[in-house]
Amino acid sequence: MDLSTTYLGLKLRTPLVPSASPLSEELDNIKLMEDSGASAVVLYSLFEEQLRRDRLELNQHLEHGTESFAEALTYFPEPDEFTLGPEEYLKHISAAKQAVNLPIIASLNGSSVGGWTEYARLIEDAGADALELNIYYIPTDPTLGSTEVEDTYIEILKAVKAVVKIPVAVKLSPFFSSFANMAQRLDVAGANGLVLFNRFYQPDVNLETLEINPNILLSTPMAMRVPLRWVAILHGRIKASIAATSGVHRASDALKMLMAGADVTMLCSVLIRHGIKQIGEIEKEMANWLEEHEYESVEQLKGSLSQKNCEDPSAFERAQYMRAISSYPLPPA
């Protein structure tokens, strides 16, 4: 069975790609991903803000309490050098490239325009095959209009595209007033791919301590419904590749996403829950299903049930329960 697909211009053996997660912090895990059949690996994210915070924090701790008391003018030895920038991440990219024979997609979350472009360039230099921009923040400022928020995304993408040659994907949240428009704008601005969708830390209330504890829950297959809708709607309307992520746990989930129009399906929670080897199981099942159902290839399947190609395009637009669904098809709007 030909499971191959193309994502960000990269020819991949299968559409199964582990998404950015702490799993890829370990080189051994990346090797296991390859052995289990992953066709590419998205590395965990480099967070510029974390690096900035770490630098300030380190400085504060090294200075705290110094030169105050005669017997203890300092409290820590101070090495000549610190690894305070993205060096470790860059080294990890190179090490991953050396360790496996897979495309390595780096993931970047910047906090300043300078950070986005500088780190993107460094990531390209370190040997990454592609870059996923993990753009996400919560616009809480009530004076900030939606256009300004959207413009920021476009500016970041353009700035990064201007400095790197490797393909660039943008990982997004679905929370835009007009997601289709947003996707199109990114497409026009040069995104080589859209990754739908990002999952985030969400706040929770601890009833005992009366504190807010943000955390992340592993996804369930239910989570795939939102990306499924937008993959299907966007398929064939944008040039950029589409990666479906969130809630892909079984071969059937992956197949549905591919049918909706995804070029690749990304796996995370399922690997954390059941182990990296699960990729192999999903691939086997997927191949079996395709064979049983007499498909020739993944390419054949891709987008076969997108909004454009499905029997009832309005199904993807239906947002509310309708009492009487007519069996008489309305003419397209």
Next chain:
Amino acid sequence: MRTTLTVDANEAVAMVAYRLNEVMAIYPITPSSPMAEFCDQWSAEGRKNLWGTVPSVVQYQSEGGAVGGVHGALQTGSLATTFTASQGLLLMIPNMFKIAGELSPAVFHVTARSVATHALSIFGDHSDVMACRSTGWAMLCSASVQESVDMALIAQAASLQSRIPFVHFFDGFRTSHEVQKVEMLSDDDLRALVPDALLKPLRDRAMTPDRPVLRGTAQNPDAFFQAREACNPFYAACADKVQEAMNQFAKVVGRSYNLFEYVGAPDAERVVVLMGSGCEAAHETVDYLAAQGEKVGVLKVRLYRPFAGRAFVEALPETVRSIAVLDRTKEPGASGEPLYQDVLASLAEGLAEGLGKLKRMPRVVGGRYGLSSKEFTPAMVKAVFDNLAADKPKNHFSVGITDDVSHLSLPVDASFSTESDKVIRAMFYGLGADGTVGANKNSIKIIGEGTDNYAQGYFVYDSKKSGSMTVSHLRFGPEPIRSTYLVSRANFVACHLPMFLEKFDMVKPLITGGTFLLNTPHSKEEAWSRLPTPIQEGLLAKQARFFVIDATSVAQASGMGGRINTIMQVCFFALSGVLPRDEAIDAIKKSIKKTYGKKGEEVVAMNIKAVDNTLEHLHEVPLPPKSNGTGDLLPPVTSNAPKFVKDVLGALTAGLGDDLPVSAFPADGTFPTATAQYEKRNLALEIPVWDEQVCIQCLKCVAICPHATIRAKVYDEGDLKGAPGSFKSVNSRQPDFKGRKFTLQVAAEDCTGCGICVEVCPAKNKAEARLKAINMQPQAPLREAERANWDFFLGLPELDRRKVKTTQLRQQQLLRPLFEFSGACAGCGETPYIKMVSQLFGDRAIIANATGCSSIYGGNLPTTPYCVDKTGRGPTWCNSLFEDNAEFGLGFRTSIDKQKQFAEELVKKLAGVIGDDLATALTTAVQGDEAGIHEQRERVAALKQKLAKLDSPEARLLKPIADLLVKKSVWIFGGDGWAYDIGYGGLDHVLASGRDVNVLVMDTEVYSNTGGQMSKSTPRGAVAKFAAGGKPMGKKDLGLIAMTYGHIYVASIAMGAKDEQSLKAIIEAESYPGPSLIIAYSHCIAHGIALDRGVGARQQKLAVDTGQWLLYRYDPRRAERGENPLQLDSSAAKTKVQDYLLSENRFKMLTKSRPEEAKKLFQQAQLDVERRYKFYQFLAGREGDLRTPAPEPVPQATVDQQP
């Protein structure tokens, strides 16, 4: 290539010693620790020595251990060294005899420091090196930072040439910590004096099985004496070898030195002889006086041992009539101090043998100066010369103090000054935390390394660890600076914290026309009227220029928080004119990039921003014609303080201690307790404010408060009579105190504002969850009202101790702490444990305290935190040494038990007179609880009444020891440096003894007091000094080792994680009639946590939740009852240990310095935690007979094996 550096002597000497050695054995001791720290760090970084190999640097468990390590390395043919001072050097003495006896060349670099006598002192004098005179080591002294560089090399060369080991010493702090511009020697210089050829004899003599020899024999009377004399030729040749090395040095480097260096008038009649940093002040004075035609000179002693008598007399001018020999040490009972005796003997021998130019014996007097870094100024040198000019000069004098007891001191004319107008002198009063000292060190570097000027910096620190004041003394000038004394006539004075100005007269040292800079929140229009009146008057009298800046706001706007260092540095350069303004700002920016570059662009950017924001906020305030200030300076202690506290401790607090005469001080080092209460430090910007409606009265805040500044009382409603209007009171929520009132009160003026109380408060405001039952609010507006509230609170009656359930934290914390307002860090993790012990047993506690943080905040003058209850009872406290604390405590126990036993014997003898019932009751009393103690105290009171009427020998003997019939609680306090390392042998012995002592180890997992060096308690993966690359080995399990005896009560506690378990353990330990060991997790500033923001308790909880710290209690009494003695009070880890490690800089910084190593060590740390938990679970789950014979409650009349 030689380079010019501005460094202190510690760094400078380390730079030479590191290159000249292969093996270094290290152990921290102030003020030498930085030398060891530098060497350890360089070794960790892979820096190579002169021969291209990275020296091996190994930490030992004590100086006694370190010198053993050096001895071993020397015997096997390595170039080996160590760095030490004071008691550390004394611990090396036995081995120093051996090393010298075996003619093994080596150089020890010593920052000469006072040896503890009536008190400990970390400061400089020669009492330690003088104690080594008989070891057979040569002693070479450096008087300045430059000399310390040069002598470090000369000593090494001379030692290798002569085979005599050398102590190279320089004055602790005055030289070790003085920053000066020096020329650093190049590798070529080192090689010229220590050529490879000198290594061969060392290697040839090395022990090796390939050429076996035997050393360290035991010898009998037939051999020892002759063999001892066999070394004489080596000593006879040594001084010449030193002079040869000096000559060779002069040839190579250009600076020339002699064994004895004479400076002054060629026809001098009066000469002072001395060594160490005082030589510089004397040199400066002699230059000044000789230029005025005075016939005076100074003879500097460089090589003190072997004392080259011939060279000494030859160095003196023919014209000398009188000599004053100055010793920076004291030898009570001697015919004179050591240098004085050496000089006398050399003169006598020299004249007898016709050596030198002297024709007749000059008049020689000896005197003492500068003990414990006491100032030694040109005025004092002048006083010594004036004494020599007298008809009958005073002998065995002291100078620099007023001795109104023995009348030995010389009068000093304080107005005498030799300071040149060409030297710019500046003083900066900073807050420890604001970065002032760092900025000043940086300014010296900028000037020293960027211009032709010479520069000097010396820094005076506080002995308090919170809210401490630093005073920087800086000099800059075109000529070498020899002023080894504090600035007392400043062109420029800066006050970095306005609060200090309320207490200290900073204008006093300002010269007429000088500049005064103040950091103040007030505008330039308002600033003048906000000054205390004496400050205004001082400025007016001195026609000073007055500048202000709101540096705190500029710092905050630049993202610098409270660090105003860069801003004040810019102001200094702008106002002092040391450099052209633009050039200075450029240099500051360059230096910022150099200093902070490795810490990231943000840190650089905020500092640069601060520089750019400064000058527009700097304003000159024109002086009005008259003063209109806020009144007098604040008194150093409160008006209700006792006379001694006011007159003596108050003067020390006010920085006027130097003016106190000898008679002001106790002769034996005995001081009253309960004095910290009079020193209202008003450190906190914010204090906790009680919300009585939200409070659940759990008293967790009271328990965790490190400074005993938040307290609770339960009392009757009637007691509220006369309460101030703002005094808060609610009904007690405890059933036992139903119907009574409850108050939680903060000592606003003693609180340090750390906020740990708020952090642990479990009660949240139901309507606004960010608020708790206590919330931080600005102190200043609350100060007056809370002062009155606090005073009223103190007057409320204390609960009857018999009615308090001490096993419940919410009741136990109502007991009055007898340890309060210490100088510990804000947020300290150790002091809550001490406070808890003091609440429970303080009225009958005797404490042996190992040297370290707890001895400093517990016993450093001026005031002390141990205090008394209303009956006048309270903890009695003493610090012996670092290494012997357990033994010291066992001494207390055996002594008290002996006296108690004797008292009981006397009571029995007197039974007929005092009554059989009383006698029986007194000798059989069970004193297991507060009621039992109370009853016994009443019996003792009755006994005393009866004894007062008796005059028999037994009664006279019994009277002074009758109080011993009441149970005394012996406590042994110390940190992990003591318990795990230097004192471990003694601790083990004392625990093994079976005697009833209670050991509290406040485990900060590093040597906290000396700046965070690794101990055997340091956990795997932690970065500490001496473990710059992360500690590769795991933490020693002290508790487990102790448990193996079976008869020792052992507990591991963490108050921030489980306060009730801490309380239970402390009570059980004290009640156990044998030895008890409590290991208490103590969060610390050296962990790299936001200690001053109260996160300590959170860290403790995290340590316990991740399994990094185990909670358990091992009680041998349980085994007696057929139960497993070990109770595991921790549950299995809730999260991975990484969560804890990454929350503390000591671990996290390893991920930034050595990411790979960090990964490996953190994984191992996880395994450590899992393995240990399983093992303890196994131990706690064992069944069957686990009894170990329990110790007798109080061993009677036994002969104990002493350690």
